[in-house]
Amino acid sequence: MSETFVDLGFVTAPSGVVVLAMASWIDEWPRVGEPLSVRAAAAARAGGGHLQEWEYEAVAVPAAADRPLAVRATTAPSVFDEEPTIATLEVELGLPWPAGADPAVPVLLGDLPVDRGGMAVGDAVGLDAWTGLEHEPADGLADLSYWGRYGKDAHERFGGEQLPPHGGDEGPYGWLDLPVAEAVALEAEISTWQGGLRGRGVATMVEKHVDYLRFRRAGLHHPLHVGAIEVGGCRVLGIDWDPGDHAVRHHGGRDWGQAFPVTLEADGAGGTVLRWTIPPYEENEDD
Structure with a gap:
């Protein structure tokens, strides 16, 4: 039976090297x-390979530098809530299948766990510019959210909008696109709010507009949590995971045997694709 793929968008790789990486550690x-980029280039020169340093993991492969590279996926029901989740991720590389290689035999590059913080697909050099949680945002902005037992009471006091939910039925209150200094000051005010409650039961979070947040925000309304952003002048796709699905299916990562094969495969039309295959969940009968 043929697989049914859904289009997730495209990436660009002007350096000629594509990386599939754990977003938390880029x-x-x-x-x-x-x-x-240096590690990825070396792996690409060898035809592709797996990179790992401590908890940091990625796979790097050569790719066409002169065209958009389509990214698609097959889906399977989540064991958490039966919503669609990615079962196969496939990246078009824009390169011919190697002459003399058997197109029926995939080339195993290694395996990758599903990062709780999501995955990123993009150009190796472009991703060197990736900003994580400890960086300052290029636009100087941040999002502020608050929630908890007394969230509605705090809303009456401080205002804000109901923000989109992330892995739940109801989103927090808060504000998008505030100047960082304003967001930090307002968070401090909410956190120390007296109001007879002393802030108990009100959790707060300031999220600066670094790339790690931008991709998650870009994919917030996508059914597979996929969002496109520009990083280092290149189009990058970020793939987030529903927290509930990750907790049931992927919690523990490599330490618990939850790492899945990444291969180079023939696409049936003379080309090559990068494929990451997440097999169906098999529940232990003793659970």
């Missing part, structure tokens, strides 16, 4: 040695 690679 900006951390230089702290433990060479930048991600």
Whole structure:
């Protein structure tokens, strides 16, 4: 039976190297040695390969530098809530299948766990510019949200809008696109709010507009939590996971055997694709 793919968008790779990486750690690679782009280029020269340093993991492969590269996926019902989740992620590389290689035999590059913070697909050099949680946002803006047992009482006092939910039925209150200093000051005011409650039962969060937040926000309304952003002058796709689905299906990652094969495969039309396959969940009968 043929697979049914859904289109997720496209990425660009002007460096000629595409990376599928755990989004939580992209900006951390230089702290433990060479930048991600240097490691990825070396893997690509060998035809592709798996990169790992501590908890940081990625797969890098050569790709066409002169065209958009389509990204698509097959889906399967989540074991958490039966909503669609990614079962196969496929990236068109724009390169011919190697002459003399058997198109019926995939080339195993390694495996990857599903990062709780999502995955990113994009150009290796472009991703060197990725900003994580410890960076300052290029636009100087941040989102402020608050929620909890006394969230509605705090809303009456401070205002704000009902923000879109992320992995739940009801979103928090808050504000989008505030100047960072204003967001930090307002968070401090809410956190120390007296009102007879002393802030008990009100949790707050300031999220600066770094790339890590931008991709998650871009995919907030996508059924598969996929969002496109520009990083380092390149179009990057970020793929988030529903927290409930991740907790049931992928919690523990590699340490619990939850790492899934990444291969190079023939696309049936003479081309090559990068494929990440997440097999169906098999519940232990003793659970």
